[in-house]
Amino acid sequence: MQIFATFEYSSLLEIAITELEGKGVKQIYAVPLDLRKKEPRLLDSIHRADGLSFIDKGMILAFVFATIGASKGFVWEWGPVIWGLIGAGFGFVIGVLINWIIYLFKRHKNESEIRKGKKGDVILVVTCDDHQTDVVEDILWDHKALGLARTK
Known part of the structure; x- marks a missing residue:
């Protein structure tokens, strides 16, 4: 046995x-x-995903800022379509930057745990x-x- x-x-x-x-x-x-010697790939392919996404907060903020930009665009000079697109781009970039910063802090924390002698x-x-x-x-x-x- x-x-x-x-x-x-x-x-x-x-x-x-x-x-x-x-x-x-x-x-x-x-x-x-x-132990893993090299860092895992940052971007996933269609066949391999680790659950890490950089665009989820970006999409949510793009929707929110596009809605605000389109509603304010009726009053502002360039109109609702242009301001909606500007808001969507701005929100997407902010969301991706937030996810990137969170990823950097978590990665740095995990590296320090490994350096402390995790077997x-x-x-x-x-x-x-x-x-x-x-x-x-x-x-x-x-x-x-x-x-x-x-x-x-």
């Missing part, structure tokens, strides 16, 4: 491995996962007898396993 578990790399993982060895489990294999995850593969599986699973869950799977 094989049990697969994922852990954040910490001293709890080392303690879990030591406890498993104390219970008579000898076939333990730990594989550390590498990657570890996959632990434990091969044991069928009668040991419950004990092994209890040990892994008690030491804060992120996920667990059992195969024969």
Whole structure:
């Protein structure tokens, strides 16, 4: 029987491995996962999207400013169409700039967390007898396993 578990790399993982060895489990294999080395792409393609959008606030503000510009354009010299287009462009640019600033602050915060020593995850593969599986699973869950799977 094989049990697969994922852990954040910490001293709890080392303690879990030591406890498993104390219970008579000898076939333990730990594989550390590498952290991302390069920054993800900023713009999404049609086949890959990460949920990050720069134009959502821009579209909302473009609608709001276009409505205000068109309504004021009846009084102003160039007319409602021109002022509606100017308002839409102005609102879109402001919305994209707001999203860009928010992105820069979040990215900088995430980079500082990584620099503070955040470690990657570890996959632990434990091969044991069928009668040991419950004990092994209890040990892994008690030491804060992120996920667990059992195969024969």
